[in-house]
Amino acid sequence: MRVLVVDDEPEMAALLSRGLVGEGYAVDVATDGIQAMTLAAAERYDIAVLDVTMPGMSGFELCRRLREQARGIAILLLTARDAVDDRVRGLDAGADDYLTKPFAFVELAARLRALRRRDAISPSxxxxxxxxxxxxxxxxxxxxxxxxxxxxxxxxxxxxxxxxxxxxxxxxxxxxxxxxxxxxxxxxxxxxxxxxxxxxxxxxxxxxxxxxxxxxxxxxxxxx
The missing domain is CATH 1.10.10.10 (Winged helix-like DNA-binding domain superfamily/Winged helix DNA-binding domain)
Incomplete structure (x- = not known):
């Protein structure tokens, strides 16, 4: 399973990358939406973990673009916002799930496992x-x-x-x-x-x- 992590905070991106590699995922990291779109155009990702608050292209906009470009990708949003409107906006943008910061890595790992189970369908x-x-x-x-x-x-x-x-x-x-x-x-x-x-x-x-x-x-x- 290949995961794309997109976060403009280097420490958070590195932390997520190390943790996901430890869970057995292959991980690529992007620091902004443009870099993420470039990576997604060259590589097929099973899951994308996107920070909502980034300079330039927001996580919401990146989510919409990935949903159009990368067929079948599962998307989880990371946000420091806990307002219902922001959560709904993320789901409307095409996200499959969201996680509010701060969070425990074990919860992130569990949510990614849930997204993988959701994809486990056999007939085409x-x-x-x-x-x-x-x-x-x-x-x-x-x-x-x-x-x-x-x-x-x-x-x-x-x-x-x-x-x-x-x-x-x-x-x-x-x-x-x-x-x-x-x-x-x-x-x-x-x-x-x-x-x-x-x-x-x-x-x-x-x-x-x-x-x-x-x-x-x-x-x-x-x-x-």
């Missing part, structure tokens, strides 16, 4: 009703109509597919998709359900996400 594609799901490319399609999902949208869809016709509560979704449910407002679930519904509509599928008022959501292939 899946059909649900008329919807084709490209698990490797994180795309959905109906015939020639194709749309790419963000990583979080993809994880949400996969969860609903695995439990289709079963109502998943917001808390169950939060714990499964974000794996940090205690620290994230449940409203983020509704926000991503809305994003996913728009993309399902865009490909013209009959697959729908149904709201069970006061409970949660379920995926159905039943016609209205």
């Amino acid at each position: 594609s899946l059909d649900v009703g008329d919807l084709a799901i490209d698990l490797a490319g994180q795309r959905i399609s109906v015939g020639e109509n194709q749309v790419r999902l963000s990583r979080t949208e993809f994880d949400l869809l996969r969860l609903l597919v695995e439990h289709r016709e079963h109502v998943m509560s917001r808390r169950e979704i939060l714990d499964a998709v974000w794996e940090a449910g205690t620290f994230v407002d449940t409203n983020i679930v509704d926000q991503y359900v809305s994003y996913l519904r728009k993309k399902l509509d865009a490909v013209g599928t009959s697959v729908r996400i149904v709201t069970s008022r006061g409970v949660g959501f379920r995926l159905t292939t039943e016609a209205t």
Whole structure:
């Protein structure tokens, strides 16, 4: 597993690098967003650990660019901010998880292991009703109509597919998709359900996400 660490503080970057190498990862370090994008263009990384507060390109912007450039990469943000708006902004930018400074390295290592488990899917594609799901490319399609999902949208869809016709509560979704449910407002679930519904509509599928008022959501292939 290859990890890209991006932090403009040399001591923190070196500390993270040493710790991750000790965990068995191959690690490259970048000190700013431009260098990180250059490395990501030349090397395939499984995980990126990004500091949010950097001069020039912020961790949020770098996250968005990596999500577009490096297909399938898992992204964890490191931030000294603990405001809900900043955490939501990071998740909206395409991050898979975040960790607030200061943190214990053992927690960082555990979160990276969780991201690796999330990637452990064997089939490359899946059909649900008329919807084709490209698990490797994180795309959905109906015939020639194709749309790419963000990583979080993809994880949400996969969860609903695995439990289709079963109502998943917001808390169950939060714990499964974000794996940090205690620290994230449940409203983020509704926000991503809305994003996913728009993309399902865009490909013209009959697959729908149904709201069970006061409970949660379920995926159905039943016609209205």
